[in-house]
Amino acid sequence: MRLVGLTGGIATGKSTVSNLFKANGFPVVDADVVARNVLKKGTGGWKKVVAAFGEEILQENGEVDREKLGAIIFTDPSKRQLLNKLLAPYIAFGIWSEVFKLWIKGCNIIILDVPLLYEAKMDRWTKPNIVVWVDPKIQLKRLMVRDVISAQDARYKINAQMPLDVKKSKADLVIDNNGSLEDLNENFKKILVQVTKPLTWTEFLLSRQGAIVAVISIFSAVYGCKKMVARL
Numbered sequence: 001m002r003l004v005g006l007t008g009g010i011a012t013g014k015s016t017v018s019n020l021f022k023a024n025g026f027p028v029v030d031a032d033v034v035a036r037n038v039l040k041k042g043t044g045g046w047k048k049v050v051a052a053f054g055e056e057i058l059q060e061n062g063e064v065d066r067e068k069l070g071a072i073i074f075t076d077p078s079k080r081q082l083l084n085k086l087l088a089p090y091i092a093f094g095i096w097s098e099v100f101k102l103w104i105k106g107c108n109i110i111i112l113d114v115p116l117l118y119e120a121k122m123d124r125w126t127k128p129n130i131v132v133w134v135d136p137k138i139q140l141k142r143l144m145v146r147d148v149i150s151a152q153d154a155r156y157k158i159n160a161q162m163p164l165d166v167k168k169s170k171a172d173l174v175i176d177n178n179g180s181l182e183d184l185n186e187n188f189k190k191i192l193v194q195v196t197k198p199l200t201w202t203e204f205l206l207s208r209q210g211a212i213v214a215v216i217s218i219f220s221a222v223y224g225c226k227k228m229v230a231r232l
């Protein structure tokens with residue numbers, strides 16, 4: 001099984017690329033959807049967040065007012081850190097549960113669409129890691145249009161994440177999304193070839209998953225040999 005990391009900055013086009021993967025028959029685990037589920041009224045994540053941020057972040061129906069919570073965490077780094085710390089275990093559990101379900105179904109390649117892939121150090125488990133990249137000016141413009149927010153609010157959201165160029169420098173593969181949706185489609189096709197290409201043994205062993213498989217295999221082989229010798 002291969003876990004492919006899909007990340008980028010806010011509004012660089014991860015969901016757009018993730019839809020292209022889905023349209024090509026690849027299963028996608030969307031961390032934003034998982035994060036939404038772990039913040040639903042009455043869940044463990046909801047209780048922790050309400051205890052830490054107070055009932056003023058709730059709507060009348062008891063669900064979290066996402067806009068209100070967003071306004072707090074995108075402008076205050078310490079509050080953002082706190083929210084991340086509270087939700088991280090629930091989000092990680094949700095993502096791995098989805099991966100497990102897809103693995104049981106026999107999926108060979110699973111795409112993990114995780115905005116904070118590098119920030120949360122989840123890139124250790126995924127290979128290759130794809131960064132959807134755009135020029136900062138285009139990112140700002142698309143974010144302002146999509147979320148109907150001011151340039152200042154958009155900057156707060158952008159600055160809440162690791163700089164996009166740093167993500168780009170860490171990436172195994174970069175999808176340039178500066179052009180039109182047609183251009184993106186063409187760039188995606190090139191990436192698809194890379195994603196479906198089998199990993200070399202060196203790449204596999206250097207990945208965290210590969211290292212774990214190697215260690216388990218060595219232990220099984222040593223244990224098996226010891227049993228055989230004992231029988232002789």
Ligand SMILES: CC(C)(COP(=O)(O)OP(=O)(O)OC[C@H]1O[C@@H](n2cnc3c(N)ncnc32)[C@H](O)[C@@H]1O)[C@@H](O)C(=O)NCCC(=O)NCCS
Pocket residue numbers: 009010011031032035039066067069070073080083084087091114115116117160161
């Ligand atoms: C703050 C919340 C309530 C705002 O909700 P809202 O519906 O307005 O935004 P949504 O969840 O669709 O997120 C939009 C984008 O914001 C960015 N983002 C979300 N949370 C964070 C964060 N903690 N730090 C930096 N960027 C973030 C991501 O790029 C994400 O794709 C929500 O984003 C949230 O619960 N965030 C914490 C959970 C988290 O870390 N999510 C990211 C999944 S890895």
Ligand SMILES: Nc1ncnc2c1ncn2[C@@H]1O[C@H](COP(=O)(O)OP(=O)(O)OP(=O)(O)O)[C@@H](O)[C@H]1O
Pocket residue numbers: 008009010011012013014015016017032115142143146177178179180181184
């Ligand atoms: N090539 C493109 N040309 C024009 N608009 C685009 C292009 N790619 C994406 N968009 C638009 O830019 C906005 C951001 O894209 P998208 O929602 O896919 O980003 P995202 O990285 O998933 O964002 P988030 O981090 O908030 O989840 C959307 O409104 C989308 O329709």
